[in-house]
Amino acid sequence: MCLKHSRGAAEPVPPFTSLFLDRPADREATVGTVNTVLGAVEASQLGVTLLSEALMYVLPGAEYAFDIRIDRAEVFDRLAARLAEFKAAGGGTIVDATGMFQGRDLRLYEALSRATGVHIVATSGQGPENMLGGYFLTPQTNPPTPWPAQKFAEMFGREVNEGMVVPRLERRAPAGMICTAVSLEGMTATDGSLVRGAARAGATYGVPVFIRCGSDALAELQLAIEESMRPDRVVIAGLDRRDAVAKGWPLAVAQAGACVGIDHVGSTDPFYVSDAERVALVLDLIGAGHADRIVLSSSATGVAFGEPGNDLPFATVLTTFVPMLEQAGVSRDLIDQILITNPARLLSVGGEA
Amino acid sequence: MTRVNTVLGTISAHELGFVAIHEHIGYGMPGSELDSRWWKTPEERYDETVPKLRQFHENAKPWGAATFVDATGICNGRDVDYYKSLSAKTEVHIVASTGFVGGDTALPFFERASVEYLTDQFVHEIDVGIGTSGAKAGIIKVGVSRGFKMKELDKRIYRAAARASKVTGAPIFTHLAVDCEPALAIFAEEGLPCHRVLFGHADDGVSQGRINEQAILAAGGRIGFDTFGYDLELPDPPFWGRPRQERLDHLLRYLQGGLVDQVLVSADANCSPLGWPGVKGHTVNYLFEQLIPDLHGAGIDDATIDRIFAQLAAEFLTLQPISAQ
Numbered sequence: 001m002c003l004k005h006s007r008g009a010a011e012p013v014p015p016f017t018s019l020f021l022d023r024p025a026d027r028e029a030t031v032g033t034v035n036t037v038l039g040a041v042e043a044s045q046l047g048v049t050l051l052s053e054a055l056m057y058v059l060p061g062a063e064y065a066f067d068i069r070i071d072r073a074e075v076f077d078r079l080a081a082r083l084a085e086f087k088a089a090g091g092g093t094i095v096d097a098t099g100m101f102q103g104r105d106l107r108l109y110e111a112l113s114r115a116t117g118v119h120i121v122a123t124s125g126q127g128p129e130n131m132l133g134g135y136f137l138t139p140q141t142n143p144p145t146p147w148p149a150q151k152f153a154e155m156f157g158r159e160v161n162e163g164m165v166v167p168r169l170e171r172r173a174p175a176g177m178i179c180t181a182v183s184l185e186g187m188t189a190t191d192g193s194l195v196r197g198a199a200r201a202g203a204t205y206g207v208p209v210f211i212r213c214g215s216d217a218l219a220e221l222q223l224a225i226e227e228s229m230r231p232d233r234v235v236i237a238g239l240d241r242r243d244a245v246a247k248g249w250p251l252a253v254a255q256a257g258a259c260v261g262i263d264h265v266g267s268t269d270p271f272y273v274s275d276a277e278r279v280a281l282v283l284d285l286i287g288a289g290h291a292d293r294i295v296l297s298s299s300a301t302g303v304a305f306g307e308p309g310n311d312l313p314f315a316t317v318l319t320t321f322v323p324m325l326e327q328a329g330v331s332r333d334l335i336d337q338i339l340i341t342n343p344a345r346l347l348s349v350g351g352e353a
Numbered sequence: 354m355t356r357v358n359t360v361l362g363t364i365s366a367h368e369l370g371f372v373a374i375h376e377h378i379g380y381g382m383p384g385s386e387l388d389s390r391w392w393k394t395p396e397e398r399y400d401e402t403v404p405k406l407r408q409f410h411e412n413a414k415p416w417g418a419a420t421f422v423d424a425t426g427i428c429n430g431r432d433v434d435y436y437k438s439l440s441a442k443t444e445v446h447i448v449a450s451t452g453f454v455g456g457d458t459a460l461p462f463f464e465r466a467s468v469e470y471l472t473d474q475f476v477h478e479i480d481v482g483i484g485t486s487g488a489k490a491g492i493i494k495v496g497v498s499r500g501f502k503m504k505e506l507d508k509r510i511y512r513a514a515a516r517a518s519k520v521t522g523a524p525i526f527t528h529l530a531v532d533c534e535p536a537l538a539i540f541a542e543e544g545l546p547c548h549r550v551l552f553g554h555a556d557d558g559v560s561q562g563r564i565n566e567q568a569i570l571a572a573g574g575r576i577g578f579d580t581f582g583y584d585l586e587l588p589d590p591p592f593w594g595r596p597r598q599e600r601l602d603h604l605l606r607y608l609q610g611g612l613v614d615q616v617l618v619s620a621d622a623n624c625s626p627l628g629w630p631g632v633k634g635h636t637v638n639y640l641f642e643q644l645i646p647d648l649h650g651a652g653i654d655d656a657t658i659d660r661i662f663a664q665l666a667a668e669f670l671t672l673q674p675i676s677a678q
């Protein structure tokens with residue numbers, strides 16, 4: 001059992017009201033546009049968009065390890081090369097779905113976007129519980145009660161409304177999505193607070209919420225919906241996990257109106273289904289009338305510190321998976337819907353692409 | 354030859370002067386950096402910090418120099434390049450720590466690490482340097498997670514600290530002296546004599562009745578009266594506060610009972626807190642402004658005060674590697 005698991009009871013659920021949160025900033029131009037690291041971009045400009053990738057992944061704490069050196073020049077060159085490869089394959093936008101505490105480096109991402117012409121969307125949020133710092137789990141209060149949903153909602157919400165943080169220094173561009181995750185072994189009280197907080201902030205400020213599912217995807221989705229989050233603004237990710245497919249979660253999530261994250265394309269990890277099985281999954285969802293609920297990504301790690309990461313190129317979906325879909329008879333229109341229209345609709349602030 | 358690691362280089366223990374053995378330039382729980390409610394500009398940080406250190410330097414002049422031991426540890430906002438600039442401009446010697454305030458302040462990378470890796474981390478920071486700063490840590494921080502009970506990760510960190518202490522000679526200080534039995538067992542198993550360990554916060558309000566002082570003393574450990582100034586008489590005291598006189602009486606029992614050599618004393622104040630409001634008005638200078646007059650008032654002589662704040666602290670901070678048997 002994780003040492004940090006909270007022993008706090010789940011908090012009572014207050015009726016949702018955006019009165020708890022600051023009013024959305026008056027940015028007329030943002031409706032129908034997407035929050036990228038370089039500012040608002042028309043959703044129609046995104047092109048092929050991968051919703052679940054990692055530019056620079058840093059396992060929290062690894063930045064202090066005596067034997068890890070993060071050479072920014074080298075990181076930049078490696079990421080620029082990978083983004084250029086993605087663009088050459090027809091890619092337009094990468095969403096760095098690592099949230100706010102696993103290596104997000106806004107100044108680096110801005111420079112990369114300028115240098116490569118690839119749109120980069122950075123995200124707020126954090127989780128699951130065992131990825132959090134002690135500030136959220138054992139605060140300097142007596143007793144050390146873990147953070148409730150409302151405080152997470154405020155912190156994530158400000159990252160959308162006022163800009164993402166460069167820790168202790170400044171805020172930069174608004175976040176384009178809020179990412180969180182639920183522990184695989186089961187939702188902890190703090191995992192639940194993270195999901196609820198992300199949903200409250202997402203509902204108030206119009207950005208999608210991306211939840212890497214734990215042991216019960218539908219219950220986790222239900223939590224977000226209870227917080228007034230529209231299901232079509234939620235992505236349940238990790239639905240190409242072998243157990244998720246076996247339990248029928250992808251279809252159930254789509255039937256509930258939420259988006260199905262098939263986000264480990266190219267992975268050969270036995271924890272996930274194979275690409276051939278992913279094709280079958282996509283066909284099933286299309287056959288059931290849910291093409292508008294499918295999002296594809298590969299969870300590639302451009303560079304990773306503190307964990308091995310993977311060597312998948314960002315171009316994997318375009319270069320290996322799209323040909324498999326075509327071979328399986330998926331039309332170009334449907335592929336465009338999945339790779340272009342669905343993510344553009346999701347990332348549009350307020351959801352109106 | 355005696356050697357003590359400060360952020361501006363290794364110096365003789367004879368240069369330390371008056372030592373505040375457990376202090377913080379600025380402490381914040383890991384993750385607090387994401388919450389902008391605590392942010393301060395660099396101007397505000399220096400403005401809150403420099404005058405306190407300059408006053409500390411002035412107050413310590415009768416001892417020849419002032420030494421500030423920062424107990425912040427890895428992941429809690431430790432900022433060694435900042436400490437170097439503060440030390441250079443105020444002449445206060447600053448000793449930085451490696452290690453962790455407790456398992457619940459170790460981020461996932463370190464939570465997953467083995468005893469061997471943690472040992473290497475601590476040894477590297479003491480013998481080679483912290484990050485790219487070039488500054489070497491002079492002491493190892495360990496501690497008990499919230500809940501007054503040592504957790505498995507706490508114990509892993511204590512064991513790594515014991516091994517690193519033997520290799521490098523750096524002393525260890527703990528956050529909290531509660532649940533000391535597992536700690537004493539680990540130090541015994543690793544062959545680290547307990548006079549190299551300061552069991553800290555033995556004087557705080559919430560720990561009273563939970564500390565086996567006799568076991569620590571019997572093992573040769575040092576008792577930390579190092580939260581002086583967190584007085585319940587303050588307008589808004591923290592939850593670990595304690596009545597001023599009660600804490601003073603606790604220390605006096607040691608000083609008058611022939612146990613001077615087993616105590617060290619400090620204030621645990623933040624110059625500029627990073628992830629919490631801090632306690633207004635509480636600074637390292639409490640030691641001069643309140644405590645030393647209180648000690649004089651209780652009949653404690655200057656020789657005893659010098660022994661605690663200069664000689665014993667210097668002896669403790671001096672690097673003393675213990676060769677393998």
